[in-house]
Amino acid sequence: MRSLFFLAAFLLAGCQTAPVTGRSQFILVDEADVASLSAAEFSKMRKLPADPRLPKLREIGLKIVAAARRDDKEGVLPPASRWEFAVIDDKSPNAFAMPGGKIGFHTGMFAFAPTDADLAVILGHEVAHVICRHGAERVSQAVGVAMAAAVADEATKNSSAKTRSAWMAAVGVGAHYGVLLPFSRGHESEADRLGLLFMARAGYDPAAAPAFWTRFGQAGAKPPEFLSTHPSDETRVRQLRSWLPEARAQMPKRP
């Protein structure tokens, strides 16, 4: 019975709000824990540190991060010096963000992003995943399910060792799959909207976003990060167009 009270306490502690949209979030895990698990995964990836496109990626990425700070009420975004941008030796057209500020850009993605504004579209979207703590939220969902099972188990058998092992299993699942699980449709839309604001504030025309996604959709490119749960291309482009006035209003004024 006592464990039910613990569960209730955790659920209350887990309620947070996403920036800008104000959506309620269920976050049980410590952002720092997810960040260190992510760093371990990131260190194993095939990076190309001498790729000539990397400095540009970092430059635009850090501009986006600076533009995002206005919405970082909880201090989720690491300082500029802690961000890591990497070109990943992988022909699939994909990019990803990990908690703690690790951003990976596959070599196969560059063909779809010939301009700085295109890079800003993708980097804006990825930085938005970080500031919204989508990684921690995904892991929390897995931990929450396992906890509920463990609590049910304990209620019948009163076995604290089992509760612990279920916890560990859930955290282990998070370590291997959680950080790279495809995000939900809701997460993708949230990252699209915030990404649009961030790129506009950094001085890039947000109209590049619906144009990028239209091209991407027409090419039939379906990278894992945007896999089955991603909004359909038409929905995504329609939503992005509807958010353009909000984003344009935040563009720096020309002298």
Ligand SMILES: [Zn+2]
């Ligand atoms: Zn995404």
